[in-house]
Amino acid sequence: MYRIRFHGRGGQGMKTASRILGTAFFLEGYEVQDAPRYGAERRGAPIFAYVRADNQLINERGVITRPDLVIVADDSLVPVPAAGVLTGVDEHTVLLINSDESTETWKHRLNLSCRVFTLPAEAEERAELRFIGATCTGAAARLLGKISRDALQQAIKQELSELGDAVIEKNLARALDAFDCMQEHEGCIQTGTEANATDYSKPAWIDFPFEDARVSAPDIHASANSVEVRTGLWRTLRPVIDYERCNKCWWVCSTFCPDGAIKVSGQTPEIDYNHCKGCMVCVAQCPPHAIEAVAEQLARQQDAEEEVSP
Amino acid sequence: MTRKLLTGNGAAALGARLAATDYIPAFPITPQTEIIETISGWIDQGEMDARMVTMESEHSMVTAAAAAAASGIRVFSATSSQGLLYGMEMLYTVSGWRAPFVLVNVSRGLASPITLEPDHNDIMSARDSGFLQIHCSTCQEVLDSTLMAFRLAEDERIRLPVIVNMDGFYLSFTREPVEVPDPKTAQNFVGDYDPENIRFRASSPVSQAVAVLGGVPYSYFRYETHLAAQNGLDVYDELSREFANQFGREYSAIEAYRCDDADIVFVMLGSFATKARAAVDQLRKAGNKVGLLRPRLLRPFPAEMFRMLLAGKSGVAVIDQNISMGMGGVLHSELAGALYGHPHAPPQLLSFIGGLGGRDISLEEFFEIADVTRNAVAQKHTPPPRLLYTEQELRQMRKLQAVASVERDELNNSGGAKNG
Numbered sequence: 001m002y003r004i005r006f007h008g009r010g011g012q013g014m015k016t017a018s019r020i021l022g023t024a025f026f027l028e029g030y031e032v033q034d035a036p037r038y039g040a041e042r043r044g045a046p047i048f049a050y051v052r053a054d055n056q057l058i059n060e061r062g063v064i065t066r067p068d069l070v071i072v073a074d075d076s077l078v079p080v081p082a083a084g085v086l087t088g089v090d091e092h093t094v095l096l097i098n099s100d101e102s103t104e105t106w107k108h109r110l111n112l113s114c115r116v117f118t119l120p121a122e123a124e125e126r127a128e129l130r131f132i133g134a135t136c137t138g139a140a141a142r143l144l145g146k147i148s149r150d151a152l153q154q155a156i157k158q159e160l161s162e163l164g165d166a167v168i169e170k171n172l173a174r175a176l177d178a179f180d181c182m183q184e185h186e187g188c189i190q191t192g193t194e195a196n197a198t199d200y201s202k203p204a205w206i207d208f209p210f211e212d213a214r215v216s217a218p219d220i221h222a223s224a225n226s227v228e229v230r231t232g233l234w235r236t237l238r239p240v241i242d243y244e245r246c247n248k249c250w251w252v253c254s255t256f257c258p259d260g261a262i263k264v265s266g267q268t269p270e271i272d273y274n275h276c277k278g279c280m281v282c283v284a285q286c287p288p289h290a291i292e293a294v295a296e297q298l299a300r301q302q303d304a305e306e307e308v309s310p
Numbered sequence: 311m312t313r314k315l316l317t318g319n320g321a322a323a324l325g326a327r328l329a330a331t332d333y334i335p336a337f338p339i340t341p342q343t344e345i346i347e348t349i350s351g352w353i354d355q356g357e358m359d360a361r362m363v364t365m366e367s368e369h370s371m372v373t374a375a376a377a378a379a380a381s382g383i384r385v386f387s388a389t390s391s392q393g394l395l396y397g398m399e400m401l402y403t404v405s406g407w408r409a410p411f412v413l414v415n416v417s418r419g420l421a422s423p424i425t426l427e428p429d430h431n432d433i434m435s436a437r438d439s440g441f442l443q444i445h446c447s448t449c450q451e452v453l454d455s456t457l458m459a460f461r462l463a464e465d466e467r468i469r470l471p472v473i474v475n476m477d478g479f480y481l482s483f484t485r486e487p488v489e490v491p492d493p494k495t496a497q498n499f500v501g502d503y504d505p506e507n508i509r510f511r512a513s514s515p516v517s518q519a520v521a522v523l524g525g526v527p528y529s530y531f532r533y534e535t536h537l538a539a540q541n542g543l544d545v546y547d548e549l550s551r552e553f554a555n556q557f558g559r560e561y562s563a564i565e566a567y568r569c570d571d572a573d574i575v576f577v578m579l580g581s582f583a584t585k586a587r588a589a590v591d592q593l594r595k596a597g598n599k600v601g602l603l604r605p606r607l608l609r610p611f612p613a614e615m616f617r618m619l620l621a622g623k624s625g626v627a628v629i630d631q632n633i634s635m636g637m638g639g640v641l642h643s644e645l646a647g648a649l650y651g652h653p654h655a656p657p658q659l660l661s662f663i664g665g666l667g668g669r670d671i672s673l674e675e676f677f678e679i680a681d682v683t684r685n686a687v688a689q690k691h692t693p694p695p696r697l698l699y700t701e702q703e704l705r706q707m708r709k710l711q712a713v714a715s716v717e718r719d720e721l722n723n724s725g726g727a728k729n730g
Contacts, residue, residue, distance in 0.1 A: 206700065
């Protein structure tokens with residue numbers, strides 16, 4: 001059985017990517033299971049999706065703990081513990097990561113003995129990641145070596161049918177480029193071994209301790225603790241205020257901000273980038289169009305450059 | 311018949327459509343919302359001839375469903391978790407009206423604390439409501455059970471609403487290959503709803519069970535409802551055979567997997583049971599005679615069938631994905647009730663609780679459950695109920711608690727709210 005996990009941020013299309021790969025496997029005659037997993041948060045929050053494919057009925061369910069292939073659409077997720085990108089990765093796993101940094105850097109940084117591939121994407125595109133799902137899926141299909149170019153194309157057309165021909169064409173182009181690009185690594189992914197009932201590591205079950213309600217009630221005593229969660233890390237687009245154009249109306253952007261991340265001191269709005277999730281509501285609402293959306297990755301590069309040469 | 315990838319939610323919606331449902335009162339809740347979104351999309355595009363009304367709560371939704379069913383039309387609705395609980399008063403009420411309809415419940419653990427992931431405490435709370443319950447383990451089964459549920463509900467020997475249950479995420483959002491019957495065959499199987507004497511019309515109003523009764527007439531009505539629910543066993547048996555003849559898929563009231571020659575048997579409900587199936591395959595490879603029983607029907611409870619299937623087995627491990635506070639696993643006690651005092655009942659009946667709030671159950675844990683059960687048989691001693699929870703998971707919990715107490719200390723020391 002093939003076990004594949006996709007990691008990305010809400011809005012980057014990982015659910016769709018997993019469905020394209022699932023459908024492509026299905027078109028090739030495989031039994032398939034694909035599913036997304038996320039919590040109450042959506043856009044920008046770490047999410048993952050997974051695909052199982054086998055030539056017999058699939059009984060296994062739920063989160064994949066022994067992945068053959070892990071796809072990371074957004075390399076900023078690797079250090080986020082809650083994203084669980086490296087869960088169950090061992091030497092047989094292949095890691096496919098969308099990153100400007102080299103495979104060697106990632107292997108060294110994460111002390112990995114498994115194979116790592118990076119996706120060559122144009123920096124401009126990578127910043128917005130509009131087609132990253134298709135790119136990842138195209139590369140994954142070739143690495144798996146069980147999905148033909150035809151099946152990949154058909155799966156994309158099927159899964160994106162509601163988005164219109166123009167969008168399908170763009171996704172097809174990216175996916176096929178990535179597919180072709182991985183030619184020399186075709187079929188390098190191996191299925192992992194199955195758990196066996198003679199030789200397994202026993203679960204370390206505990207006798208559950210009683211703890212009194214002062215400890216065991218799910219109460220939150222600290223107020224305003226949500227500020228501790230730096231949801232700004234979820235942002236893929238950054239709203240930037242052009243103060244020359246800002247009317248100093250002092251309320252439109254700050255009132256519409258669903259996260260209360262825009263503070264007005266005096267008459268000047270200031271965006272709290274630690275907590276702005278990059279939803280772009282302010283960009284849409286600002287009457288004089290004084291807020292611009294900048295790709296987060298580019299904005300960060302600029303920040304870094306400015307720090308070096310102020 | 312075509313085979314395509316569908317989520318459990320998609321399969322439920324398609325079941326409602328293939329059964330030619332007339333009316334769908336709706337209220338959204340994660341992880342069920344995709345069902346009503348799908349149906350509303352079809353209605354909007356003119357692909358499904360039905361009426362959907364969005365209600366202001368599940369309480370009204372269940373009431374509207376039963377009231378519409380009492381006017382002689384076919385009704386479908388769906389909910390989950392807190393939504394099912396919010397409609398609970400009306401669940402009990404409308405089953406007493408004896409107006410049949412189908413309600414899909416997408417299982418999700420109950421508050422508090424809040425989760426989106428599945429366990430069965432929501433559906434267990436509807437156990438005594440008079441609704442029959444079919445529990446599914448695959449997306450195919452969700453579609454097929456929805457069709458069967460209309461037959462079951464509308465059968466003149468039953469006339470009760472039926473809940474089709476599936477697990478949130480593990481089925482609701484998971485796509486699997488599903489054989490989709492063509493609409494004609496499906497409609498032939500489900501048939502027309504013949505409401506007989508429960509045809510409510512504005513010109514001939516009917517009051518549904520509004521009189522305040524004393525114990526004698528009250529008992530009569532309640533026990534009649536119980537007998538009708540029990541008729542569900544025979545009716546289900548009949549119609550699942552008919553379904554198998556027409557569609558080639560068999561759904562007996564209890565799925566028995568590699569059970570015939572098994573010594574040790576797992577018993578569990580829902581989609582996690584397919585994991586148990588995978589574990590059984592591995593255990594068999596290692597030479598262990600282990601099998602699985604998965605009740606599809608929970609109400610009516612197939613007690614006689616359980617007795618038959620478990621006769622002569624040496625050990626049974628019930629894995630409950632629910633917990634009755636102060637008692638333990640619900641299925642475990644129901645099964646104990648069914649087996650007690652019967653001459654061939656297995657001597658060891660063990661209780662495990664796992665999968666609460668979607669907590670995964672690993673293959674290794676199933677192997678271990680088989681091992682613990684085998685030891686209980688050998689030592690003729692039943693161990694206490696066991697929560698599937700590891701040392702490492704408790705450490706993870708301790709870490710969260712440590713963070714929480716640091717926060718609290720900081721708060722106490724600063725004497726008020728912290729600043730970001």
